[in-house]
Amino acid sequence: MSDGQNTGPQDGLVAQWWATAVSRVEPGIIELREHPVQDLIGRATFAETIWLMLRGTLPRAEQARLLEAALVAGVDHGPQAPSIAAARMAATCGIGLNSAMATGVNMLGDVHGGAGQQCVQLLSDIGERHREGRDFDAVVTEVIGEWRTRSRYLPGFGHRFHPRDPRRDPLLALVDRAVADGLVEGAHLRAALAVEAQLNQGREGKKPVPMNIDGATAVIYAELGFEAPLARGLFVLSRSVGILAHAWEESGQGRRNKSPMPPSMVPVHLVVPTGHS
Numbered sequence: 460m461s462d463g464q465n466t467g468p469q470d471g472l473v474a475q476w477w478a479t480a481v482s483r484v485e486p487g488i489i490e491l492r493e494h495p496v497q498d499l500i501g502r503a504t505f506a507e508t509i510w511l512m513l514r515g516t517l518p519r520a521e522q523a524r525l526l527e528a529a530l531v532a533g534v535d536h537g538p539q540a541p542s543i544a545a546a547r548m549a550a551t552c553g554i555g556l557n558s559a560m561a562t563g564v565n566m567l568g569d570v571h572g573g574a575g576q577q578c579v580q581l582l583s584d585i586g587e588r589h590r591e592g593r594d595f596d597a598v599v600t601e602v603i604g605e606w607r608t609r610s611r612y613l614p615g616f617g618h619r620f621h622p623r624d625p626r627r628d629p630l631l632a633l634v635d636r637a638v639a640d641g642l643v644e645g646a647h648l649r650a651a652l653a654v655e656a657q658l659n660q661g662r663e664g665k666k667p668v669p670m671n672i673d674g675a676t677a678v679i680y681a682e683l684g685f686e687a688p689l690a691r692g693l694f695v696l697s698r699s700v701g702i703l704a705h706a707w708e709e710s711g712q713g714r715r716n717k718s719p720m721p722p723s724m725v726p727v728h729l730v731v732p733t734g735h736s
Contacts, residue, residue: 491511491512499511504527506518506526507523509526509530509696513685514684521642525634528629528679529630529675529679530697532629533676534697534698536672540571541571542566542702543701545562546562546563546702546709547559547705547717548717548719549563550710551716551717556703559706560699560702560706563702563705564695564702567694572691572694573614573691574671575690575694576688576690576691577614577615578616578674579677579680579681579685579687581602581614581615582647582650582678582681583687585650585653585654586646596653596657600657603657613658615651615673615674615675616654616655616658616671616674617658618669623669624671624672630676630679631648631670631675633679634679634682637682645682646682651670651674651678652670654670655668655674673694676693
């Protein structure tokens with residue numbers, strides 16, 4: 460196409476190669492899932508647009524509010540969270556804000572950031588086996604046992620910092636209301652509460668193991684019909700807001716090459732002059 464002429468069949472081949480149902484962009488046209496963007500601007504919320512892009516249709520207002528609640532709950536968990544700490548350190552190393560954000564986002568893996576996806580899978584395992592006609596409590600016990608053969612940690616339950624995650628109750632209250640209103644089925648909520656109950660049996664006098672943010676948002680994403688991998692993707696979208704805010708704050712504080720520890724705590728033999736790597 461170097462001569463600027465239409466090459467006919469080659470144009471069609473390129474169009475087919477990049478064919479997508481997500482968006483259509485042509486001169487003077489921008490459509491998101493067949494919705495002209497000018498019809499969405501000022502009318503659709505960001506949460507509604509996320510749903511539209513992932514699911515292909517606009518959600519009901521009640522669905523969008525429930526999705527937004529989960530997104531808001533996961534925005535930030537302080538500078539001690541590895542993803543945010545990494546973004547803050549990166550912001551002092553002479554890279555751009557986008558690179559600092561990417562540093563933080565790339566910390567979100569199976570251990571830090573992946574529990575929501577894993578919890579959706581756990582709750583779905585319970586639901587699928589129960590739908591086969593098996594006893595619900597027996598299925599819960601079985602699935603917990605299987606997951607514990609792979610890890611001592613059960614995704615979505617317990618918290619190393621909070622005795623009871625302050626985000627749990629308001630999120631689950633919203634799901635309770637959604638179940639009562641017929642907005643969602645409630646099977647994943649029931650499974651999560653059953654897991655929580657079994658984990659706390661016989662723990663009188665010991666630290667409880669309540670559902671955490673990953674479990675509560677997993678319930679919401681699963682009840683809304685999002686597949687397990689999207690639970691991680693949606694968490695990344697949510698946490699990227701906190702990562703942005705922390706990286707931006709750090710970039711304005713004038714520090715260079717921020718260390719994981721304050722200079723006064725770094726052993727003398729590890730100290731290097733400021734500005735050196």
